[in-house]
Amino acid sequence: MKINNASYDENKTTGIVVRLANRSIFRNTRRTLLTVLLISCSLVAILFTDAFVRGMVSTMVKISTQTFLGEAQVHQQGFRATNDIDLYIEDTHTLFSKIAETEAIQAYAPRVISGAMTSSSDNVAAAIIYGVDSDKEAQVSKLKQAMVDGQYLSGKESEILLGQRLAELLEVSLGDRLVVTVSQAHGGDLSQALFRVSGIFSFNERNMDNGMAFINLSQAQELLSINGVHEIALRLQNLNQADDKTLLFWQALNNEKLETLAWQDLVPQLSSMLAMTEYSTLIVSTILYVLVCLGLINTMFMSIFERQTEFGILLAIGTRPKQLFIQILLEGFFIGLLSIVLGVILAFIVCYWGSITGIDYTDLEMTGLTLNEPIYLILDTMSFIKMAFATLLVTILACIYPAVHAAKLQPSFAMRKTL
Amino acid sequence: MNNIAQNNTQKRDVLVNSTTVIETKMLCRHFGQGDTLVNALTDANLTINKGEFTTIIGPSGSGKSTLLQLIGGLDTPTSGEVLLDNKHISQMTGTELSDFRRDHIGFIFQAYNLIPVLSAKENIEYIMLLQGISAQERAKRVSAIMHDVGLEGLENRRPAQLSGGQQQRVAVARAMVSEPSIILADEPTANLDSKTGIELLDMMKTLNEEQKMTFVFSTHDPKIMERAKRIIRLEDGCIVDDECFS
Numbered sequence: 001m002k003i004n005n006a007s008y009d010e011n012k013t014t015g016i017v018v019r020l021a022n023r024s025i026f027r028n029t030r031r032t033l034l035t036v037l038l039i040s041c042s043l044v045a046i047l048f049t050d051a052f053v054r055g056m057v058s059t060m061v062k063i064s065t066q067t068f069l070g071e072a073q074v075h076q077q078g079f080r081a082t083n084d085i086d087l088y089i090e091d092t093h094t095l096f097s098k099i100a101e102t103e104a105i106q107a108y109a110p111r112v113i114s115g116a117m118t119s120s121s122d123n124v125a126a127a128i129i130y131g132v133d134s135d136k137e138a139q140v141s142k143l144k145q146a147m148v149d150g151q152y153l154s155g156k157e158s159e160i161l162l163g164q165r166l167a168e169l170l171e172v173s174l175g176d177r178l179v180v181t182v183s184q185a186h187g188g189d190l191s192q193a194l195f196r197v198s199g200i201f202s203f204n205e206r207n208m209d210n211g212m213a214f215i216n217l218s219q220a221q222e223l224l225s226i227n228g229v230h231e232i233a234l235r236l237q238n239l240n241q242a243d244d245k246t247l248l249f250w251q252a253l254n255n256e257k258l259e260t261l262a263w264q265d266l267v268p269q270l271s272s273m274l275a276m277t278e279y280s281t282l283i284v285s286t287i288l289y290v291l292v293c294l295g296l297i298n299t300m301f302m303s304i305f306e307r308q309t310e311f312g313i314l315l316a317i318g319t320r321p322k323q324l325f326i327q328i329l330l331e332g333f334f335i336g337l338l339s340i341v342l343g344v345i346l347a348f349i350v351c352y353w354g355s356i357t358g359i360d361y362t363d364l365e366m367t368g369l370t371l372n373e374p375i376y377l378i379l380d381t382m383s384f385i386k387m388a389f390a391t392l393l394v395t396i397l398a399c400i401y402p403a404v405h406a407a408k409l410q411p412s413f414a415m416r417k418t419l
Numbered sequence: 420m421n422n423i424a425q426n427n428t429q430k431r432d433v434l435v436n437s438t439t440v441i442e443t444k445m446l447c448r449h450f451g452q453g454d455t456l457v458n459a460l461t462d463a464n465l466t467i468n469k470g471e472f473t474t475i476i477g478p479s480g481s482g483k484s485t486l487l488q489l490i491g492g493l494d495t496p497t498s499g500e501v502l503l504d505n506k507h508i509s510q511m512t513g514t515e516l517s518d519f520r521r522d523h524i525g526f527i528f529q530a531y532n533l534i535p536v537l538s539a540k541e542n543i544e545y546i547m548l549l550q551g552i553s554a555q556e557r558a559k560r561v562s563a564i565m566h567d568v569g570l571e572g573l574e575n576r577r578p579a580q581l582s583g584g585q586q587q588r589v590a591v592a593r594a595m596v597s598e599p600s601i602i603l604a605d606e607p608t609a610n611l612d613s614k615t616g617i618e619l620l621d622m623m624k625t626l627n628e629e630q631k632m633t634f635v636f637s638t639h640d641p642k643i644m645e646r647a648k649r650i651i652r653l654e655d656g657c658i659v660d661d662e663c664f665s
Contacts, residue, residue, distance in 0.1 A: 023536035316526050
């Protein structure tokens with residue numbers, strides 16, 4: 001049979017299909033708005049989660065690196081594995097010059113580290129003693145800002161800074177005397193020195209406040225009988241440089257004697273946790289997209305069943321099944337478009353608010369890290385674009401099943417009561 | 420004359436040359452199975468020629484609507500054949516059947532069945548849009564048919580803003596504006612008052628006589644029977660009588 005295809009131009013029918021789809025979505029305004037709200041709220045939740053995770057990762061890395069760790073550290077090979085005080089960096093003068101000349105490194109802080117016994121007149125406690133250069137340490141860590149009582153190190157003889165909880169344990173306060181006993185390098189002879197508590201610090205981090213004490217670098221070297229340092233903490237110009245192992249200084253500071261590691265390697269539990277955290281957006285997105293799909297399929301089927309007779313008519317008077325299929329997909333597209341516009345606006349408002357005020361999780365401890373500042377949400381334009389398009393795509397995909405159902409309707413069945 | 424008009428003319432010519440436009444052979448339609456089996460139509464043999472004004476009558480449940488649905492390709496027969504212009508519609512694909520209905524058959528439904536989101540003008544124009552007829556030609560035809568069915572001034576009203584009679588006029592206009600060869604009408608006056616029903620029938624009768632369109636009605640309405648050139652009576656799914664009038 002000759003069908004009048006010569007006159008048929010599919011492009012010319014697009015207009016009427018678009019018009020039908022566009023008008024049909026507002027036939028039941030309440031249902032359409034509820035569907036749009038469902039999809040928009042899901043998009044808001046996804047974008048909020050994404051911004052929150054970005055903020056949390058940034059905050060945790062910042063807390064981890066800026067509080068004390070540094071973005072990278074240099075040690076003598078083997079020191080990190082054994083904490084052997086004999087494994088110290090000797091030729092510090094040359095190394096410091098090399099570090100100072102390195103453009104990627106903003107600041108560095110040399111440290112001498114040793115386990116010690118601290119004794120007050122009332123109590124005894126084990127602690128880690130750090131010998132630090134007060135000026136350089138202030139450029140790398142937040143020790144100076146963490147002072148809650150007394151004075152930061154000034155370079156004077158016999159100064160010692162104690163963690164708040166360690167001071168409480170030792171029952172000492174400012175000006176009280178304290179004896180520090182360490183085992184010296186090269187033989188392990190015991191060495192003792194008398195200090196006066198010159199300051200109390202609190203990093204708001206249990207382990208640090210419980211078991212750390214700071215003295216001047218020169219005195220620590222004298223106490224341990226070494227002429228070098230155990231650790232050099234580095235502050236990089238840019239945090240991302242910690243990931244970029246192609247930078248020359250990584251090779252220059254890694255050799256048979258020296259081991260230089262970025263924060264990701266120094267606290268692998270944190271980087272693992274952060275890597276897992278990034279999956280949370282994916283998990284939340286997947287769950288919400290499944291819910292969106294189910295909600296939309298339900299809505300579209302309700303709409304299709306309500307309009308079954310009408311679809312029967314459209315098919316009866318010559319609408320091709322494919323055109324009906326496209327009409328339903330277009331309805332999904334329009335609903336999706338409305339939803340992402342509303343969702344992106346709402347998400348921007350919520351995330352922007354979160355980026356200004358922050359979300360207070362202060363004192364919450366995660367993987368040994370205490371959040372001592374609010375989490376500020378980080379808005380990422382690419383995430384907004386990607387998630388919006390993903391939502392639109394999911395919306396259209398969710399309409400395929402109802403669209404196939406509508407396209408497969410037999411006109412006589414769809415119309416039932418009449419011709 | 421543009422391509423569309425040319426095609427329509429060719430299509431009409433094909434049907435003029437072959438007098439028989441509708442033929443059914445041993446047409447059966449059963450619903451359900453086993454104890455719930457319903458024989459809606461049994462062994463219906465029927466031939467309708469070009470330009471006939473045929474009425475299918477019978478009590479409710481006698482198979483009138485089923486027969487029209489099968490003739491219009493809206494339903495699939497359990498057995499038997501439907502030939503339109505000597506072609507088996509059962510051999511057509513879904514798209515071919517849609518295109519055939521679009522180009523050759525006009526439907527008028529009892530419940531008007533207009534598209535509620537389209538205006539009267541858009542409803543009438545819809546099939547022509549599917550056919551790819553130019554905007555100029557569409558406007559010309561819509562204007563003419565709206566005048567013929569007495570709907571001038573109501574072009575932009577949606578179906579909900581029209582009375583039952585006006586809606587059925589739109590439905591008639593929609594069925595006829597694409598110049599189909601056959602018009603199938605299922606109880607078109609059932610929901611109309613007597614005066615409006617007569618007006619519509621007279622209008623269809625005129626079109627039948629002037630344009631040689633083939634009309635097949637299913638009805639209980641004596642007004643339609645009075646105007647029919649042929650009456651086919653159905654009982655329990657079987658054709659029991661077939662009368663022609665001069």
